[in-house]
Amino acid sequence: MARVKICPKCGAENSPGSAFCINENCGWDLSGVKSVDKEAPKPAPDPDPGKKAPEDNAVPPGKDWAKICPKCGRANRVVAKQCVACHENLKFLIEKTLVDKSLLQGSSGAPAPEPPAPKPVNKVIASLNAPDGRCILKIDTLHPITVIGRENVMADYLASRDYTSRLHAEIHVMGDRLAFVDKGKNGTYINNVKMSPGSTEVLKDGDKVSMGDRWPDDWTKSQAGCFIVAYETGV
Structure with missing residues (x-):
């Protein structure tokens, strides 16, 4: 029988190896959540499950939590399953790091947009x-x-x-x-x-x-x- 992790915050079903909730509006830390049979009765979401998701922690202005790719060093959002730069598997990466939000541009799946080319200077x-x-x-x-x-x-x-x-x-x-x-x-x-x-x-x-x-x-x-x-x- 298939097993899943049930997010204690939003109730979404996640794969047994998920470190964070796949619901992009949730992102709850699932590292301490045990997997259950998929057909078993689902518990009601707990409005205050006790374990804070990374984005619910006190975050300084201009900062956000990120997964740092161990292969290329790219900052990815905490819900990322693979690195947007080198496609390294990040499903089981639990460690999170506070980074500047600007480093997370495009890390939801698409590469960060290139800065506009400077206008040519006439001489x-x-x-x-x-x-x-x-x-x-x-x-x-x-x-x-x-x-x-x-x-x-x-x-x-x-x-x-x-x-x-x-x-x-x-x-x-x-x-x-x-x-x-x-x-x-x-x-x-x-x-x-x-x-x-x-x-x-x-x-x-x-x-x-x-x-x-x-x-x-x-x-x-x-x-x-x-x-x-x-x-x-x-x-």
Whole structure:
């Protein structure tokens, strides 16, 4: 005949090896309760059974009773049958420990929720300035790849620069530096040295970039799109 432990507080049936009542609203300590035949008459619940359940003991604010998993050290609620972290069997674990309630988040069965990911912090890496010193564009970490050309970013500035392609280049953020990827039909010059078609160049502070032709003596009349790199760190 099957045997059970009858919780003296709420009357719930528990397996003979239960250390605590399975009723999640009860959780009574059953370590001293003897098992009985399941078909035997059940005693009426005792409103004051004398043995206090862990959660009825005086608990300091912000604390709660927990089972500490002997395998991985995770804090679990006292009614837990297995560790929510490593699934170690906790049915027969009687020892209880006071812990911060925050350690029991998710220990009712699901893993504790992950903290929200921090919002990315935007950082300006460099400015692309016109030859007269005006800032044309700021490159920041929230935009790791910027496509520039007469029909992309800087379109207003490049509208009359016919030697600059509609999609002339990509600028990639690489840590605290910028890499210039040439994609234009007429080529790109850095400090009047022509890049190999389709190549990539890491830009230095003060580099003069001219898209479509060499750096002009009078940039206002040139058909090339020109800018000077100015890093925030100045390196």
